[in-house]
Amino acid sequence: MDSVNGAVWVLVLPFALAAVALLAAAANAALDGRTRGVSTTSGWVAPLQESARLLRQQRRTLPGADSLLWRIGGAGLVVAAVLKVLVVPFGGFTFADLSVGLVWFNAMDVLLWALWWLLGWGANSAWSLVGGYRFLAQALSYELPLMFALTAPAIGAGSLRLLDIQDAQSGLWFVVWMPVAFLVFAASVVAFSSWGPFQTATGRDAAGGVIGELSGVDRLVVLAGRYMILVAGAAFSVPLFFGGGSGPWLPAGVWVVIKTLAVVALLLTVRRLFPTLRPERLAEVALVLIMPLVLVQVAVAAVIVVVNGGAL
Amino acid sequence: MSVVLFWFFSIVAVASAAAVFIVNSMARASYALALSFIAVGAIIVQLELDYIGVITILMMVMEMAIMAVFMVMYMGMNPALMPMDMRHNKHRSAIIAVFVFVLLAAGALLIPWPERMGVPAANVTASLGESLMGSKMLVMLVISPVLFATIIASLVLANPRGRYDRRGDNLDRRGADGRSEPEDPIRGGLGR
Structure with missing residues (x-):
């Protein structure tokens, strides 16, 4: 694709990502609504209604709030989500063909450590700060397994470039022989979005945590950014584990979107099977149980690559 | 274009490094330092050392986030949460800073840099x-x-x-x- 076309698509990208995030939020609200006996339609429109309400709401700031850092934390979530999708290949086309695309994704998810904490810090509220520190405590548990889970596809393809990783799966998708790496990656996506079972940073038991003091458009940006990160993580799993744009009949770019939506649907469904996990409990699970499992996964992948002389 | 980017990142790196000592909050100082390192990482990427550049950004942002944990763990809540002066031992640290700056700047300008001998590796x-x-x-x-x-x-x-x-x-x-x-x-x- 030529550079002019790419420049146009890069302008479309944030809005497309926001649209998919809205779709995910709507589906989630519909599922939530169904368990409470609300009609499915009012579930689907709930995020739109909430957006309209927040847009009209007056912005509220506590005295002594560090507004600069607070706003950076909120807007940064959206920016980090877009920066993650920049390296995702849509078939042969990618916005930024970095030779270290995988490390780029890792750097962006570490950026979320800073952003969630800044959100908690900036509000000048004790509960928000508790939420920020909860996120960091959780991050210490998920980040190491995530880094090793990211290592597995890189070993399989022998490259850190996303296009190479995608192309290495022409024979067999990595998810087939790296299932543990995919599960850890998917759980980490949910964790760095502070969503689902890993939402203690925004938990009701801490009066909303990092989002407790947010109001108006600030709150809207953070809630949207959270779903955008979730969708960006799901999109990133496609070149890593699901063969990128490979698929019959349709163009590769469309397949990437379809697979992303499938992974998001998976996350929305599986989320309901797990209770919220407190960070101090997660630490032991992640470091005593998950870490050895994911290390074995990396070792198995490495042995397969050496014996087979490349990806399966 | 690359010259403009280089100057942009250089100015961001130096300005945010200076901001570390100008601001009066631990959080702002920590993340001003993180921003400075991010700009340095971007300059390293400009040198076509992609991996080292991106990993610098990754490690430094993570380091600052962890520092926020240690900040509360070791300092206790009050000094970390209150506005405070980021400069300590002002006179001696100013002397040391000026001396080190003059030394490094003189070194950078006065050393006869050698011509490049080899070529960088393909990967x-x-x-x-x-x-x-x-x-x-x-x-x-x-x-x-x-x-x-x-x-x-x-x-x-x-x-x-x-x-x-x-x-x-x-x-x-x-x-x-x-x-x-x-x-x-x-x-x-x-x-x-």
Whole structure:
């Protein structure tokens, strides 16, 4: 694709990502609504209604709030989500063909450590700060397994470039022989979005945590950014584990979107099977149980690559 | 274009580094430093050392986030949350800063830099990995356990409800009610 076309698509990208995030939020609200006996339609429109309400709401700031850092934390979530999708290949086309695309994704998810904490810090509220520190405590548990889970596809393809990783799966998708790496990656996506079972940073038991003091458009940006990160993580799993744009009949770019939506649907469904996990409990699970499992996964992948002389 | 980018990142790096000492909040100082490192990482990427540049950004942002944890753990809440002056021992540190700056700037300007002799490797990331894991492997093997032991030791010392606190220095203290294990207010996720 030529550079002019790419420049146009890069302008479309944030809005497309926001649209998919809205779709995910709507589906989630519909599922939530169904368990409470609300009609499915009012579930689907709930995020739109909430957006309209927040847009009209007056912005509220506590005295002594560090507004600069607070706003950076909120807007940064959206920016980090877009920066993650920049390296995702849509078939042969990618916005930024970095030779270290995988490390780029890792750097962006570490950026979320800073952003969630800044959100908690900036509000000048004790509960928000508790939420920020909860996120960091959780991050210490998920980040190491995530880094090793990211290592597995890189070993399989022998490259850190996303296009190479995608192309290495022409024979067999990595998810087939790296299932543990995919599960850890998917759980980490949910964790760095502070969503689902890993939402203690925004938990009701801490009066909303990092989002407790947010109001108006600030709150809207953070809630949207959270779903955008979730969708960006799901999109990133496609070149890593699901063969990128490979698929019959349709163009590769469309397949990437379809697979992303499938992974998001998976996350929305599986989320309901797990209770919220407190960070101090997660630490032991992640470091005593998950870490050895994911290390074995990396070792198995490495042995397969050496014996087979490349990806399966 | 690359010259403009270089100057942009350089100015961001220097300006945010200066901001570390101008702002009066620990959080702003920490993240001004993170921004400075991000700009340095971007300059390293401009040198076509993609891996080192991106990993610099990754490590430094993570480091600043962890520093926020240690900030509260070691300093207590009050000094970390209150506005405070980021400069300490002002006169001597100003003298040291000026001296080091003059030394480094003079070095950078006055040294007769040699012409480039060889050519960079085709895949710099792979050659970096080979030099780290190949001839420098022994150094890495020695350094890693030392660093790891340091981290563990600092956590054991800082954690007030760790198992050395609950079970005593020899890990042999028993529970008050005759149970085999002492009471643990917070059990881990695996029920131990």
